[in-house]
Amino acid sequence: MTDEQTALSLRGLAKRFDGKVAVAGVDLDVPAGSFYGLLGPNGAGKTTTLSMAVGLLRPDAGQARVLGQDVWADPVRAKQLLGVMPDGVRLFDRLSGAELLAYHGLLRGMDPTVVDQRAAELLDVLALTDAGRTLVVDYSAGMKKKIGLACALLHGPRLLVLDEPFEAVDPVSAALIRDILTRYVGSGGTVVFSSHVMEVVERLCSHVAILAEGTIKRVGTIDEVRGKRSLEEVFVEVVGGRTATGEELAWLSN
Amino acid sequence: MAVELTAPAGPARRVSARHFVRLKLRVMGNNLRGQGWRVALFLGGALVGLWFAGSGFFLFASPGLADADRYASMVAAFGGGLVVLGWLLLPLIFFGVDETLDPARFALLPLPRRTLVTGLLTAALVSVPAVAVLLALLGLVVTAGVLGGWSAALVEVVGVLLGVLLCVAAARAVTSAFASMLRSRRVRDLAAVLLAVAAALLGPLQLIGVSALQETEWDRLDGVSEVIGWTPLGAPWTAGIDLAEGRGWAAPVKLLISALTVLALLAWWSRSLESAMVGTASAGGARAKGGPAGGAVSQLFPRAVGWARRDQFGALVAREARYWWRDARRRANLITIAVVGIFVPVLVNLGGSGFGTGGGQGFGQGAAEPSPLLVSLSMLFVGVVAAVTLANQFGFDGSAYAAHVVAGVRGQQELRARMTAFSIYVVPMLGVVAIVIAVLLGRPGWIGLTAGSLLASYGAGLAVNCFVSVLGAYALPETSNPFALNSGGGVVKSFLTMLAMLVTAVAAVPMVVAAALLGDVWHWLALPVGAAYGLGAALLGAYLAGDVLDRRQPELLATVTPRR
Numbered sequence: 001m002t003d004e005q006t007a008l009s010l011r012g013l014a015k016r017f018d019g020k021v022a023v024a025g026v027d028l029d030v031p032a033g034s035f036y037g038l039l040g041p042n043g044a045g046k047t048t049t050l051s052m053a054v055g056l057l058r059p060d061a062g063q064a065r066v067l068g069q070d071v072w073a074d075p076v077r078a079k080q081l082l083g084v085m086p087d088g089v090r091l092f093d094r095l096s097g098a099e100l101l102a103y104h105g106l107l108r109g110m111d112p113t114v115v116d117q118r119a120a121e122l123l124d125v126l127a128l129t130d131a132g133r134t135l136v137v138d139y140s141a142g143m144k145k146k147i148g149l150a151c152a153l154l155h156g157p158r159l160l161v162l163d164e165p166f167e168a169v170d171p172v173s174a175a176l177i178r179d180i181l182t183r184y185v186g187s188g189g190t191v192v193f194s195s196h197v198m199e200v201v202e203r204l205c206s207h208v209a210i211l212a213e214g215t216i217k218r219v220g221t222i223d224e225v226r227g228k229r230s231l232e233e234v235f236v237e238v239v240g241g242r243t244a245t246g247e248e249l250a251w252l253s254n
Numbered sequence: 255m256a257v258e259l260t261a262p263a264g265p266a267r268r269v270s271a272r273h274f275v276r277l278k279l280r281v282m283g284n285n286l287r288g289q290g291w292r293v294a295l296f297l298g299g300a301l302v303g304l305w306f307a308g309s310g311f312f313l314f315a316s317p318g319l320a321d322a323d324r325y326a327s328m329v330a331a332f333g334g335g336l337v338v339l340g341w342l343l344l345p346l347i348f349f350g351v352d353e354t355l356d357p358a359r360f361a362l363l364p365l366p367r368r369t370l371v372t373g374l375l376t377a378a379l380v381s382v383p384a385v386a387v388l389l390a391l392l393g394l395v396v397t398a399g400v401l402g403g404w405s406a407a408l409v410e411v412v413g414v415l416l417g418v419l420l421c422v423a424a425a426r427a428v429t430s431a432f433a434s435m436l437r438s439r440r441v442r443d444l445a446a447v448l449l450a451v452a453a454a455l456l457g458p459l460q461l462i463g464v465s466a467l468q469e470t471e472w473d474r475l476d477g478v479s480e481v482i483g484w485t486p487l488g489a490p491w492t493a494g495i496d497l498a499e500g501r502g503w504a505a506p507v508k509l510l511i512s513a514l515t516v517l518a519l520l521a522w523w524s525r526s527l528e529s530a531m532v533g534t535a536s537a538g539g540a541r542a543k544g545g546p547a548g549g550a551v552s553q554l555f556p557r558a559v560g561w562a563r564r565d566q567f568g569a570l571v572a573r574e575a576r577y578w579w580r581d582a583r584r585r586a587n588l589i590t591i592a593v594v595g596i597f598v599p600v601l602v603n604l605g606g607s608g609f610g611t612g613g614g615q616g617f618g619q620g621a622a623e624p625s626p627l628l629v630s631l632s633m634l635f636v637g638v639v640a641a642v643t644l645a646n647q648f649g650f651d652g653s654a655y656a657a658h659v660v661a662g663v664r665g666q667q668e669l670r671a672r673m674t675a676f677s678i679y680v681v682p683m684l685g686v687v688a689i690v691i692a693v694l695l696g697r698p699g700w701i702g703l704t705a706g707s708l709l710a711s712y713g714a715g716l717a718v719n720c721f722v723s724v725l726g727a728y729a730l731p732e733t734s735n736p737f738a739l740n741s742g743g744g745v746v747k748s749f750l751t752m753l754a755m756l757v758t759a760v761a762a763v764p765m766v767v768a769a770a771l772l773g774d775v776w777h778w779l780a781l782p783v784g785a786a787y788g789l790g791a792a793l794l795g796a797y798l799a800g801d802v803l804d805r806r807q808p809e810l811l812a813t814v815t816p817r818r
Contacts, residue, residue, distance in 0.1 A: 056659055058808045079662040086660075089653040089815075092573060094580040095554070099573075102550035106569030107661040116549030123550075133553075135580070151657070 006065070007032040007159045007190035013052050013062035015045075022048045024214040025062065030159075030192055030207070032067070035185045037201040037222075038194040039231075040211035041239050046194040047087060047163055049211065053192075054084045054161050066159055080108075083157030085148045087164040087194075093137035097128050097147050100136055101154055108155040115154070122150040126176065142173040149177060153184070160184065162193040166200050178204060198232040212239045269365060274373030275380055303386035310390025318397030326397050327495045331479040334394070334417060334491030337387060341421035342428055357430070357527055371524045378422050388418045394491055402498020409505050410494025416512040417490030423516055427523035483508070486515040558678055566663065567671050574675030577650070583730070584650055587643045588679055594639050595687040599632040603695060624695045626703060626776070630769040633707035636687060638758045640680050641715020645754045647672055647723045649730045653815040659807050665724075666800030673716050673792055684708045703769065703777050706784025711762035713788020715754075717795025718761060722754045724803045729816040761791065 008030040015023045023045040030036045040046045051057035053064045055071045055078065064071040069078035092100060098119055105115030123129045126146045131139065136147055145165060152160060160181070166174050181191050182204065195201055201208060202222065208231070209219040217238045218225050226234050286293050312319075314333060317326040360370055378384065391414045399407030482488040483496075490512035496504040551564055555572045556579075562568035578584045603624055648655055658668065688705035692698055728750075765784060768776055803810065 054660060055662075056656055056808060056811060076662045079660060082660070084660045086653075086656055089656045092577075092651070092654045092657060094577055095573065098550040099554040099576070102554040103569050103573050104657065104661070106551070106554075106564060107566055107657065107663060109566055112549075112551045112564040116551050119550035 005032050006030065007034070007067055008036075008053060008161070008192055009063075009065045010049070010053055011063040011065075013049060013059050013064060015048050015052060015057065015060050021214055023052070023059075026211070026214075026216055028209055028216060028219065030190060032158075032190050033185065033188060034190055035181070035204055035206045036190070036192045037205035037208040038192060038211060039196060039198075039201060039208055039235060040194070041196060044211045044239075045214040046211055050161055050163050050192070050194060051086065054082055054086075055079060056084075056086065080155075081158045083152035083155065083160045085145075085152040085160075085162045085165060087167065091136055091144065091148060091151070093139075093144075094135055096133045096135055097123055097131055097139075097150075098133075100147060101150055104151040105154050110155055118154055119150075122154065125180070126150055141168040142170050145169050146173055146177065149180070153180075158189060160189060160191045160193075162191065164195060165193050166195060166197055174200075198230075198235060202226075202231045210235060210238050269369055269373070271373045271376035274377040278377040278380055300382050303382040304389075307386040307389035310386075311393040311396075314391055314393030315396035316393075318400035321400065323401050323499065326401060327483060327492050327499065328475060328479040330394055330397070330491040330495050331482040331488035332475075334391065335482050335485075335487035337391065338417070338421055338424065338487045341387075341425045367524050367527065371520055371527065374527075375419075375423060375426065375520065378426060379418070384418060384422055387421060388414070391417060391491065394494065398494035398498045402494070406494045406498035408494075409497050409509070413490045413493040413509060413512065416509065416516060420486065420490060420512060420516050420519065423519040423523060427519045427526065430523055431526040484511070486511060489515075559675075567667055570663070570668065570671030571675045571678075574672055575678055578675065578679055581650060588683075591640045591643060591680065592683055595636045595683060596690065598635060598639075599629075599687065599691045600694060602632040603629060603691065624697060624700075626700070626769045627766065629691070629695070629700065629704060630707045630766045633688070633691070633704050634711040634759060634762050634766060637684070637708045637711030637713075637762065638715050638755050640684065641712050641719050641758060642751055642754050644672070644676060644716065644719040645722045645751055646727055646730070647676075647719070648727045648810055648814045649723075651814065652730060653811070655811050655814055659811050664800065665803030665807070666796055668803060669720050669724075669796040669800050670793070673720075673796060676716075680712065681709075684712060699777060702779075702781035706780030706782075707762075707765050707769070708784070709781075709788040710765045710784035710791075711758065711788070713790070713792040714761035715758040716788075716792040717799075718754055718758045720795040720799035721802070722750060724799050724806070724810060726750045727810055727813045729814050 006029050008028070010026050010028040013023055013026045014021075026045075026049050028049075038046055038050070048057065052059040052062070053066075053071065055064075055075050058072070066078040066081050069081065071078040092103060095103060101119035101122065102115055105119065106112070126149070128143060128146060128150070131143065136144065139147065145168070149162070149165065152162070162181075165177055165181075169177065178200075181193075185191055205222050207220065208222050208225050210217045210225070218234065222231070225231070286296055314329060317323065317329050357370070357374065365373075392411075394414060395407050395410045398410035479488070483492040489508040493505045493508040493512070496502075496508065554569065554576075555562065555564075556575055559568070559572045559575050562571050578588060685705065688701055688708055692701040692704050765780070765787070768783070769780070772779070
């Protein structure tokens with residue numbers, strides 16, 4: 001079954017907002033067990049694409065399948081396999097970290113004793129136990145990312161979709177998140193995440209796709225995409241950025 | 255010849271108030287661009303402002319036009335004083351401040367504080383309310399002119415201009431001071447609740463004030479108005495009138511009082527502006543220590559929800575119950591229900607002739623004899639008000655609702671859980687209202703009637719608001735500042751609320767009809783029938799609206815997610 005080997009499959013996903021095209025037909029196949037980086041400049045449509053892939057935003061056209069389950073035709077089964085950490089979306093932040101985890105666990109229909117045990121472990125590993133009964137709204141940005149990741153991981157999903165997991169995270173927390181994600185992939189999970197930090201993507205990912213102006217510009221394993229150059233060079237070229245030539249801004253260089 | 259790296263791009267040009275005004279106009283214009291309904295709302299607001307300005311103008315000009323010099327200073331002192339008070343308090347309670355030009359945005363610019371303050375003040379003057387107030391109070395110039403000729407009119411013009419400046423400066427200074435006081439989330443939450451109490455009490459206080467006014471003599475008000483005239487509340491408005499009435503020495507003193515007040519307010523504003531500019535970045539927040547008791551799951555469930563099963567439904571109820579207490583906006587709504595629930599029925603049923611609002615007579619009943627019909631009607635109103643709180647229940651969650659979409663929560667489950675959690679707070683409150691009203695009426699036997707009407711209308715309201723909350727949700731600003739407000743949404747919002755209340759009232763009308771027709775039997779039947787009616791309606795509403803919700807979860811999420 002090819003479906004079983006493809007963790008996430010997108011076909012012709014498209015979305016326009018107020019007549020402006022945000023995503024113009026994205027096709028993507030994320031192999032199971034891969035660590036997949038979705039790269040793109042600001043406004044490329046990363047968040048829109050991922051939102052449509054996980055059932056948060058209804059696409060104008062196209063299909064999204066999670067391990068063979070259609071996200072839009074059969075949302076319940078697809079969503080059971082999914083763990084999601086959206087970006088720019090609030091958590092139920094008037095709960096404490098432990099309460100939030102318990103809430104997510106029970107929402108997913110998990111057994112309360114399992115929820116208790118996993119929540120305690122996750123809080124411990126992510127160094128959030130010290131926060132005690134502090135409400136999530138009073139957490140720092142890095143702590144919020146960590147608790148968001150914990151919520152996505154709690155029910156043991158087969159596919160993790162993370163939007164900008166490393167944004168606004170300090171190096172210590174980032175290293176911790178990287179370790180956890182690497183372990184998750186090592187044990188058979190699949191991670192898709194969006195980012196525009198080349199260094200992180202280059203270090204972690206087995207596959208990358210470069211998204212710009214709502215379409216996929218390059219896709220493949222990381223070695224296929226970057227060839228002999230650095231990922232950053234390829235990215236800037238694909239996205240159509242320019243490197244300063246030195247003629248302009250002369251007043252900057254004294 | 256290269257320019258030095260750190261050299262400025264030439265001598266900096268002076269920034270004047272003109273730049274701020276142009277910036278404000280540009281921001282306002284861009285907000286309207288390409289959004290037809292926003293333009294319409296803006297024009298509507300401007301027309302309302304113009305209407306107020308016009309009627310205010312004639313009100314303030316009336317002592318002059320009618321040549322009733324006796325009332326001139328009274329109108330100026332009381333009317334003007336109310337305007338100043340309104341500018342001082344209303345932004346805090348209802349409207350939020352117009353933050354088209356947020357001081358925080360200027361924090362990085364090398365602007366002297368004096369420039370910033372004059373600039374922001376000038377920009378604040380360019381707004382519909384400020385222009386409307388100016389136009390309205392220019393009516394006083396007519397009064398002063400008619401009574402005292404050109405010199406009085408001229409002095410009054412200066413006074414009114416100073417007065418409008420005073421209004422705007424006062425509003426800015428107070429909100430700015432508050433903003434810096436409200437650094438911590440706890441204080442902000444508390445302030446929001448206090449303001450909600452104040453706002454909820456405004457109606458009852460107004461009624462009491464009006465009835466008190468009816469009993470006092472006009473002559474005594476003369477003295478009061480004279481005193482007000484010497485405070486900053488009335489000084490700017492009465493200066494020209496004083497001149498017209500032959501107290502020429504008072505005019506310059508009053509103008510001086512006004513000018514000094516404006517200066518003092520600006521100095522205060524300028525001081526608090528600095529802290530407002532640094533922004534309301536959370537200073538880390540108080541970290542609640544104290545060892546967590548028990549596992550994560552038992553922490554989630556508050557004691558009042560201890561009975562619930564530890565499953566999806568229980569978790570939804572527990573989280574909602576926690577939110578009704580922990581989210582300041584929601585708590586403020588609960589307080590409003592409590593205040594309205596007690597005051598409105600008391601005023602309607604026990605008001606007597608003073609503020610009976612005519613309702614008592616309208617149904618052919620004397621004030622002394624409580625009427626089952628009137629009691630049912632007022633209870634119905636309370637139930638409707640309580641339930642309409644849920645009209646934008648998804649808006650409270652904002653983008654956090656994404657968690658439910660991702661977890662695939664069924665619509666019926668979702669709506670039933672939300673009703674249950676809200677009812678944990680509201681049903682006991684309604685019970686207290688039912689008992690208190692029945693006892694105050696001196697008819698303890700009517701508890702069945704009051705409680706039955708309350709439950710029936712509350713249940714019907716839950717059903718109606720299920721639909722409203724799914725179909726008519728809108729985004730609330732995602733901020734912890736209780737004074738922040740989405741500009742423009744107000745009209746749509748209140749329209750939806752009115753509609754929901756109207757439909758609910760219609761749905762609960764059978765209870766009132768029964769109260770009118772069935773007589774004494776109904777006193778005993780009302781409670782079981784009302785409770786069953788309410789429960790049935792609520793469950794039916796959740797069942798039907800849940801289906802709708804299942805089909806449009808992502809769309810609902812999009813509508814409650816604030817832009818930007």
